[in-house]
Amino acid sequence: MHAEGFIPDRPSVSSTLPVVGDIEGIAFGGQIHGYVIKVGLESDSCVVSALIDMYGKCRHAEEMVRVFDEVGWMEVGSCNALVAGLSRNGLVNNALQAFREFRGQGIDLNVVSWTSIVACCAQNGKDMEALELFREMQLVGVEPNLVTIPCLLPACANIATLMHGKSAHCFSLRKGFSEDVYVASALVDMYAKCGRIRDARTIFDAMPSRNVVSWNAMMGGYAMHGKAKDVMELFNLMQTSPQKPDFITFTCVLSACSQAGLSGEGERYFYKMHQEHGIVARMEHYACMVSLLGRAGKLEEAYDLIRGMPSEADACIWGALLSSCRVHGNVRLGEIAAEKLFELEPGNAGNYVLLSNIYAAKGMWDGVDKVRDLMKSMRVRKNPGCSWIEIKNKVHMMLAGDKSHPQMNQIADRLEKLSVEMKRLGYLPSTDFVLQDVEEQDKEQILCGHSEKLAIALGLINTSHGTPLRVIKNLRICGDCHVAIKFISSFERREIFVRDTNRFHHFKDGVCSCGDYW
Template sequence: MLCTPSSLYLPPSPKPNQSYLRNSHSPTSEHLRTDLLHTFNSPFELKQVHACFIKTSTPLSVLPLLRVGFVCAFTSSFSYAQQIFERVGKPEIFVWNSCLKAFAEGDSPIDAILLFYRLRQFDVFIDSFTCSFVLKACSQLLDVSNGRIVHAFVEKLGFQSNLFLQNTILHLYSSCGAMGDAQMLFENMSQRDVVTWNIMVTQLVKRDDIEGAYNLFSQMPERSVRSWTSMIAGFVQCGKPKEAVDLFVQMEEAGERANEVTVVAVLAACSDLGALDLGRRIHEYSNRSGFGRNVRISNTLIDMYVKCGCLEDACRVFDEMEERTVVSWSAMIGGLAMHGRAEEALRLFSKMTQIGMKPNGVTFLGLLHACSHMGLINEGRRYFASMTRDYAIIPQIEHYGCMVDLYSRAGLLQEAHEFIMNMPIKPNGVVWGALLGGCRVHNNIELAEEAIRHLLELDPLNDGYYVVLSNIYAQAEQWEDTARVRKLMRDQGVKKTPGWSSITVDGVVHEFVAGDETHPKTEEIFQRWEKLLEEMKLKGYVPNTSVVLLDMEEHDKVKVLHRHSEKLALVFGLMNTPPRTPIRIMKNLRVCEDCHAALKLISAIVNREIVVRDRNRFHCFKNGSCSCRDYW
């Protein structure tokens, strides 16, 4: 076992003036005692102070005992320190525990473990505090081996009834990933408190065992705000935002007040769900609770408003922030890009760099998305080159995917293909998928077939790729190839994801599936649609049946078009929300060309702003036009 610390917990001090040692006059001795009393750095200097104390009859109780412990802990003068503690009449374990605490909470927790072994070497009687500080150091270092040894001492010395110690050991095992040991200890504990349960729930959440965490959470005899927050955050992390929001409502009903961490977790859930009403309510609660200066909450609010289609609210939060981090700027740039306001995103980036804020990889993702969604080819090339040249940021696979998407959307399919071939890292499904998407828009069957060959190896169960290739064949009226792709999907056990759209009215989420007639107000929705359709036709609307890539009669294609999920959600919104208020729709797939044209017309007919969040971006329809400028 090592007996030399990695670092001593001592502030720097000047070297002793050697002239003090040569001069025996009392003033010099007094100077020595004053200068070295709180700054001695070695046993030698400590002994000089001690000698002065003897000479001047100064009591040893004046000595800073914690510093004595630090200076002697890892030297041959350990027993000398023990003698000093004995003379002073101070229990030595009290001083050593103070040293252990400082080491465990400082920059070198390994020193707490080393000191623990020194205490055992010199037969110092340890207590429960000793064990707790060393266990904390083990947790900091994720050192389960030494933690087990301390656990054995806890058992040997009869500290099993100390709940704080038991919780500390439980935290050690679970944070080190020894969940089997943690579970065994948890089950055998004679008593538990809310901290005990929280430790287990939190660690299970961290290990993505959301089911196990929720089972324990459900059994808790009492819950703290941390219990609720851990579980809510866990649901968000594993892609279950609805469950997170439902749990937050239960938390409110239980009378528990959300803290800043809870607010961040719930806002993240609102972002995923598009739950604007709840997001606004949480924003108001945050302001009332004095959380307004919390940068992380403000950043999450920006993200929430962006993803709920309220870009102006996001801008307002950004403008009101007293302090902004690179996350704040990146979230706002990405939000502007997602809403088709590329020029503003680029201007904001320019402002960011002018004030000296250094961008990161996420910032450039937002910039490249902005360029991709608006077809800004030259700007996209320039920003991609600037990443490495100006900021030493090495592009990741996501940045390469953005560039392929930029070229592919613009119809530069050969350039996109060459870009993929020259990538310094292996392209993934997202990269080849971006090329495939461009092939669909620009009807390039040859490159589409190459892309799908790679995609079938990289992501064989992704239904979206099969559907895109099938649609490309259908657009070219190659029905045999279309059927072959459909058969391949069946053989692979891949099912097409049904398109759905959702709209929230009075806090209730209503979901519509394409062609679905199960909604309780289906008849009213269809009747309202027919009336709306008459007005649309007067404005020049003609159904674009080319987007129905099925081999069927024309009138059947028209019927399919009119039952697209976003149209059903829109009509329901028109029927159930006040005039002139915005309608916000969330969609899991890309908006088709016919729905895009229809929603532009409807926005002018009903004088409403219609905001649709599809798989790739936002479309804000207003006065007969869309924020994407028909480039998506």
């Protein structure tokens, strides 16, 4: 425009800035900001919103806030841009604080404002807050729209609250939103993560149009449920559709192969990804491949792959190697991986726990002690285990060792009876999974207090015979609990789904869908 002698005005500036933000071109964005001041557009509301958006997208949060503060007045558009910008920069608490302030100031917040804050919470691990704000927006008379729903659904999916997810689904059906590709893709994801993989597929099949996210959500769901065959079938079906797979599609395919132990298949996909689809392998793909080879027992090959990588391996990759070493009891490579991980993420307790489990499985107690001392000196504490179960539309949260649940006496009774029955059938408590420095008999007690066992006992007490139980855990499932739940699924004749940080374990008739490798 400049070259041709035109003078950019308000609309030209307002429509150029978001593009600058999208490509993170702060140098150009700063120039436009200078131009805005020069020609006196700095108090135009559209221009201000666009500037805030641009600085937010370019990760210049301080400058973003400065622009907002300097205007001297508040208007809903720039407030919305600020909340979104804070959220995008991971400043959740600031976003929540700003939002409360806007409400206090009597700003007339609209559906965009409320959707932004719901999205902010859902994207930053504040799932309960997202649900609460969604309820509140309706209480104050702001009607959720087509965009609000896919912002809310990931929160339902994260904490697996089928009740809230279903209610958002019903809302979408009533409002005619359910065929929107964003809404439907988010529904597929939500149902899959709530353990309802078949419902997810029903939604997927009914979609009038699908984009790559829809396909990925469905394949990711199958992968999480350990259904590698379905992932590959869907991948083939996708080839006949107009949608091209992207790098996420391949993480789904590769992780599915890894879960199912299909190392040959996985290696072929890894090759095809580059050769036939022109997708360059990222860290995530290497992590899948390491896990794929490692879980198949090819630990040396996995280590070779890491050493042959074009760039330094990240924590996900070393973590995949360490997990595989835990599965196959490889102390040497486990120590190598752990050393890297202690360097890359010294505060991550999970890595110490894995290494300790490797030592414990080999009876190397001095190793176990060494890890415990290291954790002490690094001031790393094991995250408390936490499990949820939804029973009759109420979510119950159980913390490891917590005795505060109102039905605690019944839970303890039930666990005692389960323990007797399991031992009769040959269960031996695996006290190796207890990392604390306590007496052997106390270890068994600690295992009984694991959150997943508490949640399952609660579910058994409060649901009728034969009802499937669905439990979500914040950490990887404990090895002793995994054994115990297999027994329970068998003699209680219950299907039990446990979603841990990685995947679903579907226990039925004494076996688990993961085939005991995870």
